[in-house]
Amino acid sequence: MYKKMLVAGLLGTTLLSSALLSSAASAETLRIALGSEPTAIDPHYHDLTPNNALTKHIFDGLTNQDEKQNVHPALATSWENDGANTWTFKLREGVTFSDGSPFTADDVVFTFCRTLKNETAIAGSFADITANFESVEAPDAQTLVIKTKAPEPLLPTFIGTVGILSSSIVKHDKISFAPEQNCGVTGAWPVVGDFNDGKLAIGTGPYKLKSYVRGSAIDLERNDKYWGDAEPWESVRFLPVPNAGPRLAGLLAGDYDIIENPAARDLSRIKDDKRFGYTVTPSTRVIYYQLDVARDESPYVKATDGKNPLKDVRVREAMSLAIDRNAIVSRLMDGAAEPAYQFLPTGMFGTLPNPQELRYDPAAAKKLLAEAGYPDGFQLTLSTTNDRYINDSQITQAVAQYLTQIGIKSDVDAMTRAIYFPRRSKKELSVAIGGWGSTSGEASSFLRQWPAKPNEEGTLGGSNYGGYSNPAFDKLIYEAVATMDDNKRSELLQQAQTEVMKDYAFIPLHFEAGIWAHKANVAYTGRSDQFTLAMSAKPAK
Structure with missing residues (x-):
């Protein structure tokens, strides 16, 4: 992966930060500039990378x-399955x-x-x-002891993505996992504002919330009661x-x-400067578009026949053929990305070993439209964030x-993510940008969340905002996510990926890389999930 980055000498550049200065980084305050601001301190508010990265500091x-x-013990030291x-x-x-x-098991039950x-x-x-x-x-x-309705191999x-809360933050009798009976909670359930003001931001993580001022700064202080190794930053x-x-100027x-996500083209400004270092890490995050393929009338599509052209697979394939992914990677992403021909990088669990290249062919696209x-096309509005993914609005302009x-x-x-995500979840858009990083490291992460038919339990298809429906795919993904045997599950996921790719209801563009630049007296370890963590930063030796 990321051959262009390897050629450019970007990958593995943490070496720049490891012994360039003999002085240690300040153990008092670590200052991190974020490209995408978290929207809440509540660890259950929004399953979004900036939010999850922030709350990971406070809630284990x-x-x-x-x-x-790779999965490791945290508040659980071991686990087994029957x-x-x-x-x-x-x-x-x-x-x-x-x-x-x-911390006891009751806190976990309450959290769930x-x-x-x-x-x-x-x-x-x-x-x-x-x-x-x-x-x-x-x-x-x-x-x-957790008993699941359907087998869950992952x-x-x-x-581990569910931040554990203290049951002391609510009034309750005996806590039990009985949602219909309110789980023993006798007072009000906490809402997002209760965490943002710090009142209920009580966790077992390495840091505590000091203050959260939206649009200004988020201040954390070291949690001296933390069960693990103490962090170097006060x-x-x-x-x-x-x-x-x-960000780079700062x-x-x-x-x-x-700083997170400096422009790859700007790394040359610090490459030979001994005061700085940088890290580039391939990620599992795929950038893609989700299309409204179900409604007869879609809010941001206008065709002369009054129909929704996105319902036609030929139109959707034409849209994919119209996009030059290699140009986007080289010109807009400055090589710090990889064209995506499926929804998880090749070689990871459940992916296609040799996915068919999504080629750039405008002539073929026009033929399919006809x-x-x-033959004369139609009108369409592409909806995008302008503050969430790397170059998100510029990419959408290019598309x-x-x-x-x-x-x-x-x-x-283009709109801020605070406006965009609620609108997308309400199905107000016709073609919507998305970015999905696999939390599990296997192909089921995307497939179970986005193209799957929603089930009554809400465990699959929670983000199927475009109304995609393919019974053959649904049969495969529903079976795959409940299959405990790894080999069989991988085969099912490959078949499911083949099914969804041929329908072009989701058009993948590229896989992002995570990029961080830093002072040379800070050693920083990049992550494939693109989390920006203070725990990944240590004073350089």
């Missing part, structure tokens, strides 16, 4: 993933929350209940995991700086210790130009 999960997304639906987790002893209250009773969550975030729980029992303070991975300050230019001026009855060249007259509606 039962498991944890390292920089390569070969079917029952998992037993042994919890870490001697852990306390930042307010001094002890809260994900199902969270009125302020965006798109049912994290409920897709816990909705599969038939029962959750706590035989003792350090034991948790439960130890998924469960405090951490996250500052939202949405534009890459000012690093050069000494205002920041670390065959579909649109709009490509589509216009084949006769699909395309406009761009």
Whole structure:
């Protein structure tokens, strides 16, 4: 992967930061400039990378993933499965929350209940995991037994994404996993604002929230009650700086210790400067477009016949053929990306070993449009964030130009993610940009969330906003996610990926790379999930 980056000498450049300066980084405050600002402190508000990265500082999960997304013990020290639906987790002893209250299995039960009773969550975030729980029992303070409705081979991975709350933050009687009976909670369930003001931001993580001022700064302080190794930084300050230019300028001026997602083309400015270093790490994040393929009338599509052309697979394939992915990677992403021909990088679990290249062929695209009855094209609006993914609005502008060249007259509606994501979840868009990083490291992550037919439990298809429906695909993905045998599951996922790719209801563009630049007296380890973590930064030796 990322051959262009290897040629350019970008990959593995943490070497620049490892011994360039003999002085240690300040152990007092680590200042990090973020390209995409988190929208909440609530760990269950929105399953979004900037949010998950921030809340990981404050709230632990039962498991944890390292920089390569390998799963390790966290609040759970071990786990086992009976070969079917029952998992037993042994919890870490001697852990306390930042307010001094002890961590027990009841806190985990309460947390799982809260994900199902969270009125302020965006798109049912994290409920897709816990909705599969038939029962959750706590035989003792350090034991948790989960029985799932359907087998879940990846439960130890998924469960680690759910930040654990203290049950002390609500009034309750005996806590039990009984959502219909309110789980024993007698007071009000917490909402997002209760965390943002710091009142309920009580976790077992390495840091505590000091203050959260939207659009200004997020300040954390070291949690001296943390069960793990103490972090070297007494405090951490996250500052939202949405534009890459000012982020780099701030690093050069000494205002920041670390910046995320500098423009790849700007790395040459610090490459030979011994005051700085940078890290480039391939990620699992695919950038793609989701199309409204179900409605007869779509809000941002206008065709002379009054129909929704996106319902025709020939139109959707024409749109894919119109896009020059290699040009986007080389010109807009400066080589810090890889063209995507499926929804997870080749070689990872459940991916196609030799996916068919999604070629650039405008002539073939025009021919398909004519065959579909649109020789003169139609009008379309592409909706995009302008502050979430690397070059997101610029990429959409480029795609709009490509589509216009084949006769699909395309406009761009760019908006901040705070507006965009709620609109997308309400199905108000016709063609919507997306970016999905696999939390599990296998192909099921994307396939179960986006193209799958939604089930009643809410465990699959939670983001199928475009109304995609393919019974052959659904049969494969529903069977795959409940298959405990790895070899069989991988085969099913490959078949499912083949099915969804041929329908072009989701048009992949490229896989992003994570890029971080930093002062040379800071050593930084990049992550494939693109999380920007203070825990990944250490004073350089």
